[in-house]
Amino acid sequence: MDKFTRLTAIAAPLNVANVDTDKIIPARFLKTIKRTGLGKSLFADMRYNEDGTEKPDFVLNQEKYRKAEILVAGDNFGCGSSREHAPWALLDFGIRCVIAPSFADIFFNNSFKNGILPIVLPPEQVAKLMDDAALGTNARLTVDLACQMVVRPNGEEIPFDVDPFRKYCLLNGLDDIGLTLAHESAIATYEAKIPAWQPKLR
Amino acid sequence: MARTLFDKIWDAHVVDRMEDGTCVLYIDRHLVHEVTSPQAFEGLRTAGRKVRRVENTIAVVDHNVPTDADRLKGINEPESKLQIETLEHNVAEFGVPYFPISDARQGIVHVIGPEQGISLPGMTIVCGDSHTSTHGALGALAFGIGTSEVEHVLATQTLLQKPAKNMLVRVDGTLPQGCTGKDIVLAVIGKIGTAGGTGHVIEFAGEAIRALDMAGRLTVCNMSIEAGARAGLIAPDEVTFAYIKGRPLAPQGADFDKAVAYWKTLPSDEGAVYDKVVVLDAAQITPQVTWGTNPEAVMPITGTVPNPADEPDEAKRAQMARMLSYMALEPGQKLAGTKVDVVFIGSCTNSRIEDLRAAAHVARGRHVADGVRALVVPGSGLVKKQAEDEGIAQILIEAGFEWREAGCSMCLGMNPDKLTPGQRCASTSNRNFEGRQGPGGRTHLLSPAMAAAAAVTGVLTDVRELV
Numbered sequence: 001m002d003k004f005t006r007l008t009a010i011a012a013p014l015n016v017a018n019v020d021t022d023k024i025i026p027a028r029f030l031k032t033i034k035r036t037g038l039g040k041s042l043f044a045d046m047r048y049n050e051d052g053t054e055k056p057d058f059v060l061n062q063e064k065y066r067k068a069e070i071l072v073a074g075d076n077f078g079c080g081s082s083r084e085h086a087p088w089a090l091l092d093f094g095i096r097c098v099i100a101p102s103f104a105d106i107f108f109n110n111s112f113k114n115g116i117l118p119i120v121l122p123p124e125q126v127a128k129l130m131d132d133a134a135l136g137t138n139a140r141l142t143v144d145l146a147c148q149m150v151v152r153p154n155g156e157e158i159p160f161d162v163d164p165f166r167k168y169c170l171l172n173g174l175d176d177i178g179l180t181l182a183h184e185s186a187i188a189t190y191e192a193k194i195p196a197w198q199p200k201l202r
Numbered sequence: 203m204a205r206t207l208f209d210k211i212w213d214a215h216v217v218d219r220m221e222d223g224t225c226v227l228y229i230d231r232h233l234v235h236e237v238t239s240p241q242a243f244e245g246l247r248t249a250g251r252k253v254r255r256v257e258n259t260i261a262v263v264d265h266n267v268p269t270d271a272d273r274l275k276g277i278n279e280p281e282s283k284l285q286i287e288t289l290e291h292n293v294a295e296f297g298v299p300y301f302p303i304s305d306a307r308q309g310i311v312h313v314i315g316p317e318q319g320i321s322l323p324g325m326t327i328v329c330g331d332s333h334t335s336t337h338g339a340l341g342a343l344a345f346g347i348g349t350s351e352v353e354h355v356l357a358t359q360t361l362l363q364k365p366a367k368n369m370l371v372r373v374d375g376t377l378p379q380g381c382t383g384k385d386i387v388l389a390v391i392g393k394i395g396t397a398g399g400t401g402h403v404i405e406f407a408g409e410a411i412r413a414l415d416m417a418g419r420l421t422v423c424n425m426s427i428e429a430g431a432r433a434g435l436i437a438p439d440e441v442t443f444a445y446i447k448g449r450p451l452a453p454q455g456a457d458f459d460k461a462v463a464y465w466k467t468l469p470s471d472e473g474a475v476y477d478k479v480v481v482l483d484a485a486q487i488t489p490q491v492t493w494g495t496n497p498e499a500v501m502p503i504t505g506t507v508p509n510p511a512d513e514p515d516e517a518k519r520a521q522m523a524r525m526l527s528y529m530a531l532e533p534g535q536k537l538a539g540t541k542v543d544v545v546f547i548g549s550c551t552n553s554r555i556e557d558l559r560a561a562a563h564v565a566r567g568r569h570v571a572d573g574v575r576a577l578v579v580p581g582s583g584l585v586k587k588q589a590e591d592e593g594i595a596q597i598l599i600e601a602g603f604e605w606r607e608a609g610c611s612m613c614l615g616m617n618p619d620k621l622t623p624g625q626r627c628a629s630t631s632n633r634n635f636e637g638r639q640g641p642g643g644r645t646h647l648l649s650p651a652m653a654a655a656a657a658v659t660g661v662l663t664d665v666r667e668l669v
């Protein structure tokens with residue numbers, strides 16, 4: 001997993017509530033056995049016409065947002081399924097940070113595990129950033145994870161909360177599995193106490 | 203201190219607790235399917251890791267499999283074929299128990315877990331699929347995880363988690379005739395919204411929940427994810443124990459008695475505190491149908507389509523207008539009488555034997571309306587067989603329904619069973635998102651009895667008029 005420390009980038013405004021995982025990456029694109037290559041299918045139904053041509057109105061099809069690395073979104077972003085293809089698709093497109101008033105739990109969790117920082121801010125703050133994002137390439141946002149600060153193009157700093165453990169993992173690009181294996185003896189002790197009546201599947 | 207059912211299961215599975223409150227949580231059952239596992243096994247392979255406990259793990263194919271009678275002859279769609287073959291290769295390499303499509307036990311992962319006795323009260327159960335919440339109906343803490351977490355569980359048999367908050371949804375009173383678990387859960391989502399349970403585990407309780415059979419309870423917990431909850435739970439009781447007894451992978455004989463003694467300690471203590479409480483009166487519930495493109499856009503079948511102009515909030519008004527245009531519905535239009543093209547009875551929400559019986563009860567002696575395609579897709583090979591043995595399949599076939607092999611089928615557009623653009627479908631599944639059942643498809647979520655009523659009349663219909 002890539003580290004996330006500080007990012008200064010173009011932010012794309014997607015002022016829609018309840019962007020579900022089928023919108024982020026429709027089910028027909030889940031047939032891959034790889035983690036990469038999904039960026040072209042990100043938001044497919046919002047982004048492309050039936051014949052595969054781009055819908056010019058969609059934000060990521062506008063020239064100024066093609067290199068966006070931050071997404072400013074509406075309430076309950078990422079609701080729906082547990083598919084990790086949603087953060088993979090965002091990441092493959094180049095998005096490293098999503099800012100919204102709220103997120104669905106599983107998506108929120110999956111983002112951290114893939115080096116994407118999801119930031120929850122009050123709706124008034126998100127509205128300001130949405131306005132900034134509307135300015136396109138002229139207005140870059142800075143997201144500083146160590147300081148837990150989003151910096152607006154006008155210099156205003158907006159602090160955000162992040163779980164300390166997730167912050168630590170993201171700052172250091174740490175793999176959860178390695179961290180957990182450090183608890184091996186506790187896991188083995190636990191397993192020794194599983195009641196004998198609990199059936200084995202093999 | 204008085205603890206909830208969730209607190210008890212959680213506490214019993216904490217292996218280690220870190221300073222910031224993150225827990226290493228032990229996982230008793232890990233269900234694996236073909237869509238969300240390839241990258242996880244690949245990760246194990248790259249890191250040179252093994253599956254820590256194959257005896258806690260089971261794999262099945264469901265999302266991609268075709269549901270036609272010829273499917274054993276081979277799968278045509280190359281990408282689906284590759285995903286299925288990849289799973290078969292992975293389970294062989296890592297030694298994971300597996301139900302292939304040639305096995306009568308194959309079916310939707312959330313149907314076979316309870317059916318086989320794999321999912322038991324008090325357990326932690328995970329799967330790379332959000333509807334893992336289904337298994338909570340047995341009194342297990344069951345939730346969906348992403349592929350990184352699938353890999354994490356395969357490698358360590360644990361997850362790094364922080365406890366969720368407790369929410370109680372109490373449904374008092376008695377459910378009226380013609381209403382089911384599906385109507386309860388749709389009414390709950392209509393009331394609390396698709397983010398109403400975010401950050402919480404919902405415990406469903408109350409007289410109307412107690413009165414449900416296991417199939418109804420599985421339906422309710424299945425859709426707790428549509429209410430935004432991390433998981434759904436129902437305290438185990440005699441209905442639960444009777445359901446589990448004798449299932450192939452459940453404890454047998456004296457072990458079963460020991461298990462029951464433990465399971466009886468699980469229900470929430472008197473005076474346990476919940477962070478949020480919602481109360482519904484079952485007597486007020488009517489057959490529910492969704493009209494929009496998220497599950498909270500739901501109303502009684504007797505209702506009329508809302509008018510965006512009446513919505514004061516601008517963002518909501520715009521969303522509502524967009525939903526109506528996608529669904530091709532007019533404000534003020536009666537929902538009952540809306541013509542449907544397709545009826546889908548199936549999915550992990552409603553494909554159990556009880557669901558098929560309910561559909562057959564409505565379909566008996568009637569016929570699928572002209573121009574309607576109606577599919578019945580049993581949740582597992584064993585449900586299919588039972589329905590055939592009971593004569594339910596025959597009733598449905600004679601009524602003009604397609605009788606198919608087990609799988610996710612038209613619940614999501616990943617296998618050959620799809621809506622074509624513009625088609626309107628009465629569906630017993632759980633998601634009505636745009637394009638969920640195929641690009642451009644329009645989904646109305648409802649109960650199996652209501653779906654059967656739509657099939658035989660060709661329009662959305664109040665099932666209470668037919669039974």
Ligand code: SF4
Nearest residue numbers: 333549550610613614
């Ligand atoms: S039936 Fe539908 S909701 Fe259930 S596991 Fe399959 S695709 Fe998911």
